[in-house]
Every structure is written in structure tokens, then in C-alpha cells.
Amino acid sequence: MLALPLTLRCGMTIPNRIALAAMTNLQSRPDGLLGEDELAWLARRADGGFGMVATCAAYVGLDGKAWPGELGIDRDECLEGLSRLAARLRVPGAIAMVQLFHGGVRADPALTGEPTWSASTWSEDVPGFVPPRAATVDDIARVIDQFAAAAVRAQRAGFQGVELHGAHGYLLSQFLSRTMNPRTDGWGGDVAGRARLLREVLRAVRARVPASFAVGVRLSFEDFGQARGMDLDDNLQVARWLVDDGADFIHASMWDVSRMTAKYPDRHLLPRVRAALPADVAVIAAGKIWTHTEGEAVLAKGADMIALGRAAILNPDWPKLTDDRVVRPPMTRAALNERVVSPLFAAYLTKWKNFVAD
């Protein structure tokens, strides 16, 4: 099944069911323009046979930038590099996608030059945490427009689609959160209010790109890491609404596809997501998929496509493997470098326990 093509409801056909998950890699320039190391890292995975290749989370407005060396898609100046990237990824036949992102409270004021903002203001017991200011209606209108403008840039650059980063506790997921978004002005509170920003962003994107351009959304259905205040049933409803608003795919970021849901410990997420959505909307799943056997099992549970993070870093030709003998961590920096992971990206990967060998 993994090797079979997949046609999205926008009409686009992906050559196989194996995606490179969006991965922040710090390899672009300080001003957000494409870095050559970022291009080389992604091109290597496209050459390795990944049917769909997503960029890292790319910021749609400077106030949403969260990492140094993060790719930008916030202004037309980015188009030259983005166009080169899209053209290069398409050479071996990969579907080229940009992940559109705003960090909200996770943006870095040292990079953006301004305080963070989010759905509301709150405090966290984390060293250095600075409470965000609560969004004004102008902030909300501006960011919707920035996501739409960024999608238009992606399309003009030659990308075939975008993934809205609605997962992992960044801006769109902060608005979805039961705990971070108690707003009473229609942009928070109940699930309809909390979903409104993500829905309006998707609708604005859809309105400004051709019908053949793929638009999907990545979601954290349940709490993990910085994604907090997530509720499985709320998010199944949100996914259904996103389909009404024009999503071609829903990408479930699961961190571990073998786990049952936290809310219903005898139930797995994927059959529930699959059952909630129409058959022509693709479900993508990611989280600790290492082997083809594991990938096939994820498809059997209801996903239409898998996305790989860490396995794709260590195995750039993963789609071409003919058995389950994958390379696993830890890996030395020299071996990472052979796999077109620059020293800067390798240094970032030391944040993942036991991934980089010292």
C-alpha cells in the first residue's frame, strides 16, 4: 500500500503514501531567506523517493518567528529562494509543500523584536516564560491575511500545496486550546469559537489559491508537549469543520502511532479520525514510524498516508528500502553530514535524547 499513489480531492496525485514530515532545521538565513543547506537537506529526501516533502514550519509574519534560521514566507523577497526550492523538489517527482506557521506565545521576541501575543494571556511555570498579550481583533485579521498571502506566495513559487500548522501548541493550536483561549468575543470559549481562527485561516487560504492547490491542516488531537487543552472529541469536530471549509487532508500529529488515545484508552485515534471524515479526505499520521511494516500497519488502522520525521533524517532513501532494516539512532555527526544534515541541524538534533552520538 505504501507504494501506491494517492489522489487528493483537489485532484492532485501523490506518487506514494510516504511524506517527509515538516521539520524545523535552522538551516535558512538569519533574514528568513532560503539557506542552501535547507535546500540540500530537503532535496536529498525528495531524491530518496518521498512522495510528498514538506518544508519546516515557515513563518507567515515576522511576529510569529520562533527559531533562528527558520524559513520565512512572509514577504515577496522570499520568492526567489522558495521558487528554487519548489523546482528542485519537483525534479524527482515529489509533491512540494510548505508548512505555514505562526508561533504565537512560542515566537521568540529576540528574533521578532516584539512581545508575543496569543488568544489570551496566561503564565507558565517555566523559566523565562513571558506572558503573551491577548490578541486584538486587528491582530486576528492581520494574521488571517498573512496566512492567505503566504499560501499565495507558496503557489506562485511553484509549490503544490500548503499544510497549516494547527498542532503542537503554536498560534492556531493556542486558539484551539480549552485552557489558553477563554475569549468571550466569538474567537474563543466554546469549540466553535476556539476553532474560528483556524477555520477562517483555511477559508481565506482556499479563497485565494486555485482549486487544484492542496491545502491541509496538521492537528494535535490530544495533549502532548506544548499542545495543551486539547480534547479529542472537540478536535474530531474541528477536523470535520475543516473539511467543510475545504481541507484536502487532515494530518494527525501523534508522536507515537502505537499508543491508544488518552481519553479512551481502549481506542486508537486513527479509526476514529477516518470514520469522522469523508472518504475523499486524506488522513495522514506521524509518530515513531520506523519500518515499512509499521507504516503499513498505520495505513491498515485508517490512515491514507504516513509522514516520517526521525526515520527520514537517518534514512533519506526510506521509501526505496525493500525490507525493515532501517538505520536507528544514535548517529554520529559525520554520518548525519553524509545524509545532508548540516552541523547546525545536527546541533539542533541534540535536543532529541539519544539521537546524536557524541
Ligand SMILES: Cc1cc2nc3c(=O)[nH]c(=O)nc-3n(C[C@H](O)[C@H](O)[C@H](O)COP(=O)(O)O)c2cc1C
Ligand atoms: C528536528 C525536528 C523538527 C521538527 N519540526 C517540526 C515542524 O517544524 N513542524 C511540525 O509540524 N512538526 C515538527 N516536528 C515533528 C515531526 O514533524 C514529527 O511529527 C515528529 O518528529 C514525530 O515523528 P517521528 O517519530 O517520525 O520523528 C519536528 C520533529 C523533529 C525531530
